[in-house]
Amino acid sequence: MMSGTSLDGVDAAWVETDGERIGRLGPRLTLPYDDGLRRDLRALLDRANAAAAGNGLPPDDPLLLDCVRRLTLRHAEAVAAVAEDADLIGFHGQTILHRPAGRGGGLTWQVGDAALLAELTGKPVAHDFRSADVAAGGQGAPLVPVFHAALAAELPKPLAVLNLGGVGNVTWIGANGALVAFDTGPANGPLDDWARRHTGAACDWDGALAAAGEAHPEVLARLLAHPFFSLPPPKSLDRLDFGRVLRESGAEGLPAADGAATLVAFCAGSVAAGLRHLPAPPREWLVGGGGRRNAAVMRALQAALPQPVRPAEAVGWDGDALEAQAFGVLAARVARGLPLTFPGTTGAPRPLPGGSLIGRLP
Ligand SMILES: Nc1ncnc2c1ncn2[C@@H]1O[C@H](COP(=O)(O)OP(=O)(O)OP(=O)(O)O)[C@@H](O)[C@H]1O
Numbered sequence: 001m002m003s004g005t006s007l008d009g010v011d012a013a014w015v016e017t018d019g020e021r022i023g024r025l026g027p028r029l030t031l032p033y034d035d036g037l038r039r040d041l042r043a044l045l046d047r048a049n050a051a052a053a054g055n056g057l058p059p060d061d062p063l064l065l066d067c068v069r070r071l072t073l074r075h076a077e078a079v080a081a082v083a084e085d086a087d088l089i090g091f092h093g094q095t096i097l098h099r100p101a102g103r104g105g106g107l108t109w110q111v112g113d114a115a116l117l118a119e120l121t122g123k124p125v126a127h128d129f130r131s132a133d134v135a136a137g138g139q140g141a142p143l144v145p146v147f148h149a150a151l152a153a154e155l156p157k158p159l160a161v162l163n164l165g166g167v168g169n170v171t172w173i174g175a176n177g178a179l180v181a182f183d184t185g186p187a188n189g190p191l192d193d194w195a196r197r198h199t200g201a202a203c204d205w206d207g208a209l210a211a212a213g214e215a216h217p218e219v220l221a222r223l224l225a226h227p228f229f230s231l232p233p234p235k236s237l238d239r240l241d242f243g244r245v246l247r248e249s250g251a252e253g254l255p256a257a258d259g260a261a262t263l264v265a266f267c268a269g270s271v272a273a274g275l276r277h278l279p280a281p282p283r284e285w286l287v288g289g290g291g292r293r294n295a296a297v298m299r300a301l302q303a304a305l306p307q308p309v310r311p312a313e314a315v316g317w318d319g320d321a322l323e324a325q326a327f328g329v330l331a332a333r334v335a336r337g338l339p340l341t342f343p344g345t346t347g348a349p350r351p352l353p354g355g356s357l358i359g360r361l362p
Pocket residue numbers: 003004005006007008163164165166167168188189192202203204205206207288289290291293294295323
């Protein structure tokens with residue numbers, strides 16, 4: 001199960017795996033958070049970021065404790081809905097702060113009460129997938145590449161698998177199985193915030209608002225001039241990392257449709273900026289995550305990239321399930337002590353196991 005940066009809910013999926021190979025893919029669902037939990041998680045994210053700047057977010061903070069409990073209960077509902085017969089649960093939790101080495105620290109913080117989830121479900125729970133990597137000097141993200149590689153075992157290479165969530169990330173898989181991965185930039189996050197502010201909707205549904213406007217070239221150029229894009233991988237982002245440049249870019253003053261079009265072009269442009277960091281051009285880009293449902297984003301991506309861009313469904317995958325499925329496979333890898341991260345994915349010094357396990361496998 002994964003609770004992503006867009007704070008929309010918990011994604012859960014059932015997967016048959018030994019952590020290396022993927023067998024049957026079972027049911028999946030997204031259990032949305034209610035507006036109250038979404039608002040409180042957002043406030044927690046803001047407070048964790050302020051705390052990182054020195055204002056303190058104590059571990060017994062009442063909002064923190066309350067959010068952790070509500071989030072964990074929602075995850076238990078997701079287990080009851082899709083994983084009643086599962087042997088093992090992978091529980092990512094919600095990232096509220098991400099400051100890996102080179103980006104202001106050596107800290108990544110996912111909230112969720114794994115012990116409570118184990119108690120509620122009666123199942124072993126793998127959790128805390130990122131800390132060991134960050135402690136070893138890695139980025140702690142992205143973690144999905146090892147799963148992408150297993151899923152794409154039979155597909156022609158080199159291949160790029162792109163996730164467009166609140167933040168974007170890409171996995172490049174070479175012909176010999178080599179992996180290069182990194183966060184590409186903000187994806188739907190800024191667009192969601194813009195849509196919420198200008199239309200009251202949770203996102204720009206199907207890209208309708210963006211399609212009615214035009215990208216502002218100077219604002220776009222200022223956004224894409226952010227030094228993150230020229231940084232070589234490994235690299236990863238916190239959802240709020242681009243807050244300042246977004247405020248200072250002049251985007252704020254744009255009309256609603258032009259602002260949305262500019263943020264769509266920014267999402268596509270940040271992926272295209274990642275192309276130069278790949279060892280070789282991929283044969284194609286397979287896109288998962290909610291951003292593939294935004295027609296304006298998919299058009300802009302295809303315009304920005306020289307290779308074909310197709311939704312994950314083009315090769316029979318479920319683009320909404322990939323992250324949750326990944327944490328099922330990663331959970332099995334935690335249980336078996338297999339590496340989760342690699343020099344090419346997070347900058348780990350060597351293939352590195354990670355995660356913690358509560359309980360025992362049957
Ligand atoms: N029909 C749609 N039209 C436009 N955008 C959509 C649509 N459906 C989903 N989205 C976008 O996808 C986002 C959710 O994507 P997803 O669930 O992949 O993100 P996440 O997993 O929370 O984030 P991350 O991968 O960064 O952790 C929504 O916030 C919205 O921006």
